[in-house]
Amino acid sequence: MGNICRSPTAHGVFRDLVQARGLDQHIHIDSAGTHNYHPGSPPDKRSQKHAIKRGYDLSDLRARQISELDYEQHDLLLAMDWDNLALAQQDCPPEHQRKLRRLTEFCKNHQAAVVPDPYYGGDAGFEHVLDLIEDACEGLLEHIQQRLTINKS
Numbered sequence: 162m163g164n165i166c167r168s169p170t171a172h173g174v175f176r177d178l179v180q181a182r183g184l185d186q187h188i189h190i191d192s193a194g195t196h197n198y199h200p201g202s203p204p205d206k207r208s209q210k211h212a213i214k215r216g217y218d219l220s221d222l223r224a225r226q227i228s229e230l231d232y233e234q235h236d237l238l239l240a241m242d243w244d245n246l247a248l249a250q251q252d253c254p255p256e257h258q259r260k261l262r263r264l265t266e267f268c269k270n271h272q273a274a275v276v277p278d279p280y281y282g283g284d285a286g287f288e289h290v291l292d293l294i295e296d297a298c299e300g301l302l303e304h305i306q307q308r309l310t311i312n313k314s
Contacts, residue, residue, distance in 0.1 A: 164194030164224035167241040167276050167290055169204040171264060173217040174291070175298045188305060191235070193227040195248040200224055205280065211287040215295075232257040239264040239301075242275035265293060267300035 172192035179188045203209070204219045212219050231238065232253050238260050240246035249261050265273045276293050279286035 162194050162196050162241075162245055162278065163198035164192060164226070165199050165202055165205045166208045166278065166280055166287075167294070168192035168194060169219050169222040169224070170208050170212055170217070170290060171239070171241070171276075171294045171298065172222055173204075173212055173219040174294050175301065177217055178298050178302055182302065184302075184306075187309060189235075191231070192222065193225050193231060195227060195240075195245045195252075197226040198224075200226065207279070207284075207287050208290075211284070211291055215291060227252070229254075232260070236260060237262060237301075237305075242278070264297045264301070267297045267304055268293065269296055269300045269303075271296045 169192050172190055176185075176190050179185050179190065202224045204212075204222055204224075209219050227238070227249065229252075238249060238253070238257075240249055240261065240263050242263070246261060246263055250258065253261055263275065265271070265275055271293055273293050276290055276297075277286065279290045
């Protein structure tokens with residue numbers, strides 16, 4: 162929503178996963194919010210605190226709102242929950258609607274429809290968000306690797 166909790170966490174987790182697999186030359190990662198609440202702000206301190214405990218540095222990321230160019234340039238646009246997916250669908254040109262999905266569609270071990278917003282909760286909420294995001298990012302990378310393999314053949 163504001164690009165300070167869930168999205169930058171997913172950005173940092175997925176970036177590290179992609180780099181660890183040596184795929185950072187093939188996969189571009191970015192994050193944006195559906196609202197322009199915190200433009201230019203770093204991720205929430207609690208998101209950064211919990212992420213760094215698991216080895217993810219989010220300190221270089223800055224909040225921004227999704228733009229029309231994002232819909233055109235990116236192959237996948239992943240929302241954290243139903244409300245943000247609906248907002249993205251409203252703004253997304255018809256020819257790019259197929260790119261919109263929920264991050265949790267890629268979870269392998271968790272049964273979750275959405276990544277809940279931890280902003281008004283405590284530490285457990287931020288840890289749960291990380292659990293879901295780590296799981297979904299593994300599944301997302303598998304999905305992308307399958308597509309890359311198909312496109313190379």
